[in-house]
Amino acid sequence: MERDRKERYEEVCQEVHVHEDVVNFVTGEMPEEETLYDLAELFKVFGDTTRIKILYVLFESDMCVCDIAAALNMGQSAISHQLRVLKQAQLIKSRRDGKQVIYSLADDHVRTIINNGMEHIME
Amino acid sequence: MERDRKERYEEVCQEVHVHEDVVNFVTGEMPEEETLYDLAELFKVFGDTTRIKILYVLFESDMCVCDIAAALNMGQSAISHQLRVLKQAQLIKSRRDGKQVIYSLADDHVRTIINNGMEHIME
DNA sequence: CTTTCATATGAATGATTGTTCATATGTTCA
C-alpha cells in the first residue's frame, strides 16, 4: 500500500523546518477540494488546440459540425468528440436545424477567459 | 502515409454542402497557428489540480518548496516538478534565500485568469 | 418505407503527462 505522506515528507524536509504558521494559514484560505478540481477540469478543456480553434470559429459565427470540420481541416469525428467535451463543460450549446446541428457559444465567460489568456502570452 | 484531409472529409460531408462563405470568413479571423498553440499550452498549465493548488497558496504568501509540499500534503519532488512547469509558463518566479528557494506569483494575470474560471464554474 | 445525409459514439491506438524513486546539485554551518 501507499506509505503515509507525512512519513515520506519527513524523509526529505524535517518537520521542525516547516513554517507551520504559514502552512496553516494558506491551507485555511484554500477553496474546497471539489471546487479546485472543477476549476482544473475547466481549464483542461481550454488546454487543447483543437478546442481553442473551435471556440475561435464560434466567436465569429454559429456553425454546423461539417463546417467546423472544414474550417479546421479536420475529420468530422474528431470535431464531434471535442464538441462533446466543450458542451459538457457548458462552454457551447447546440440546436438542431433539419439534418444539421448548429453549435454556438454558451455565454460570454468563454471570450473573457480566452482574452485573459491571450493577454498573458502577449506580454 | 496519411490520406489527404479534404479527401477524407468528402467521404462524410459532401463539398457542395459546406457553407464555403462562412468557413472562409471564420478562418480569416483566426489568430496565427502558433498563437493558438501557445494559448492552449498556457491553459494546459492551469488544467491540473496540483498546479491550481500551488497557485492558490502563493496567492496568500510567498513560500519555499518544502512548505508548499507540506501545505498540499504531497512529496517534495512532485511539487518541484510542477513548480518548474509553472515557472516555464512564467506564472511564478523564484528567489534564493539561503538553502531555501522562495516561490511567488509572477504577476496579476494569474489571479485574473483563475478568478474568471471560478466565475464560470460558480454560475 | 427506404435511401441519403449529418452527426454521434465506441473501441483501439499512439502520444502526453503526473507522480514516484533514486540521485545530483548547490548552499550553509561546523
Place this chain on the structure above:
DNA sequence: TGAACATATGAACAATCATTCATATGAAAG
C-alpha cells in the same frame, strides 16, 4: 573540507487523452 539540508532532475510507470476507423442514430426527401 565535510556533513547536513533544501531543491532539482532524470528515468520509469500508470493513467489520461486526442484522433482514427467503423458503425450507429436520427432527420429529411424521394
